[in-house]
Amino acid sequence: MAGPPVFLSARDVGSFAYLTVKDRLPQILTKAIDTLHRHKSEFFEKHGEKGLEAEKKAISLLSKLRNELQTDKPIVPLVEKFVDTDLWNQYLEYQQSLLNESNGKPRWFLSPWLFVECYMYRRIHEAIIQSPPIDDFDIFKELKDQNFFESQESIIALCTHLQELMKTIEDLDENQLKNEFFKVLQISLWGNKCDLSLSGGKTISQKTNLINSLEDLKPFILVNDMEHLWSLLSNCKKKREKASITRVDIVLDNSGFELVTDLVLADLLLSSKLATEIHFYGKMIPWFVSDTTLHDFNWIIKQLKHSNHKWVSKCGVDWENHIKMGRWVYLDHMFWTLPHEFSAMPQVAPDLYATLQKAHLILFKGDLNYRKLTGDRRWEFTIPFHEALNGFHPAPVCSIRTLKAEVQVGLQPGQGEQLTASVPNWLTIGKYGIFQFDGPL
Ligand SMILES: O=P(O)(O)OC[C@H]1O[C@](O)(CO)[C@@H](O)[C@@H]1O
Numbered sequence: 001m002a003g004p005p006v007f008l009s010a011r012d013v014g015s016f017a018y019l020t021v022k023d024r025l026p027q028i029l030t031k032a033i034d035t036l037h038r039h040k041s042e043f044f045e046k047h048g049e050k051g052l053e054a055e056k057k058a059i060s061l062l063s064k065l066r067n068e069l070q071t072d073k074p075i076v077p078l079v080e081k082f083v084d085t086d087l088w089n090q091y092l093e094y095q096q097s098l099l100n101e102s103n104g105k106p107r108w109f110l111s112p113w114l115f116v117e118c119y120m121y122r123r124i125h126e127a128i129i130q131s132p133p134i135d136d137f138d139i140f141k142e143l144k145d146q147n148f149f150e151s152q153e154s155i156i157a158l159c160t161h162l163q164e165l166m167k168t169i170e171d172l173d174e175n176q177l178k179n180e181f182f183k184v185l186q187i188s189l190w191g192n193k194c195d196l197s198l199s200g201g202k203t204i205s206q207k208t209n210l211i212n213s214l215e216d217l218k219p220f221i222l223v224n225d226m227e228h229l230w231s232l233l234s235n236c237k238k239k240r241e242k243a244s245i246t247r248v249d250i251v252l253d254n255s256g257f258e259l260v261t262d263l264v265l266a267d268l269l270l271s272s273k274l275a276t277e278i279h280f281y282g283k284m285i286p287w288f289v290s291d292t293t294l295h296d297f298n299w300i301i302k303q304l305k306h307s308n309h310k311w312v313s314k315c316g317v318d319w320e321n322h323i324k325m326g327r328w329v330y331l332d333h334m335f336w337t338l339p340h341e342f343s344a345m346p347q348v349a350p351d352l353y354a355t356l357q358k359a360h361l362i363l364f365k366g367d368l369n370y371r372k373l374t375g376d377r378r379w380e381f382t383i384p385f386h387e388a389l390n391g392f393h394p395a396p397v398c399s400i401r402t403l404k405a406e407v408q409v410g411l412q413p414g415q416g417e418q419l420t421a422s423v424p425n426w427l428t429i430g431k432y433g434i435f436q437f438d439g440p441l
């Protein structure tokens, strides 16, 4: 049997991977440098001269990184001790071993895109932790917060919708509940349009009320396994004994508006009793500009709680309560910010794999998670999702993702080709979405 296809890479001139490495990543680095500049006086106020020195150091490390990238220098090992440093350096050696025959070195425009893109964010983190006392500075924080503030209207609409629904949720019949479940699923899908790395760090917020647009957006859902999710969870609910649990795990993606949509989904899962417990997984370090860290998670819930709007604030209060009561659990693990595809999880992070195996369903939000699920390879569009997962089957999984990278599997014969003919950049513009499920029902 033939092995999996090759990784996407910037070596393919003109590909989306190439354009990302050539244009988008340097742009993100430039923005990061600019952010440090703009916080100069804040660092001074907080730490005095030492803060200024640290700012200079972090800037020079990031400028060096940008230069390495733009001149396609070899990827160098990480130097600063951190929990995942050894794993990163081992992975670099592994990438090196793949090139040994050709005597080459892993490089930005040669190595797998997934690897070099993750590596850039890990090096940004290294630059920060090498620059105490500003070593806990989240360089992307203000962008994430801005996205949240600019999406206020949509957030109000969403929280109001949820709280109105709560009033009658006990009285809904099966069909009505399914309908509501599908609505919040779609809201969470389209919430994934709002990531900030695709836009090179320019803010994209949700300004319109998504709930009113769901019908218009339906034709853009290319794979729609929502029915599978419903069957699985409604069966769990029917068969569940009094004391037993149904756990849904959500592997989070972006903070800001998208996170609110995910929390709305998580709340509906609990209040409809489709699930009894939710585990969230976020990132241990700032990642791909807008990804959620523990700090973002807590910050957003606090912001909602203190909102002047009664339904928004009610959401914040309820969600804090879910956390207090242990119905919602936030977990982070360094695996999510390693460069490995998910099929490597049993070897690299067996503890995390074992944790995921206890879930009844795992929802993977966003594009980067999809790239890691499928190994970020040049799969044919019609290859079954199950096959592209390459042995990663901890529990039933579902990817909820808008398309922002040139990888898509599990399409109908001809579907990909038709899309290419009508919308040449359909894979990368975030306009199309999927609910792609794999697992026994
Ligand atoms: O936040 P998401 O949905 O994972 O999207 C991030 C995506 O944006 C990009 O960073 C654009 O380069 C993709 O590499 C990545 O897959």
Ligand SMILES: [Mn+2]
Pocket: 195, 253, 254, 288, 290, 291, 366, 368
């Ligand atoms: Mn993201």
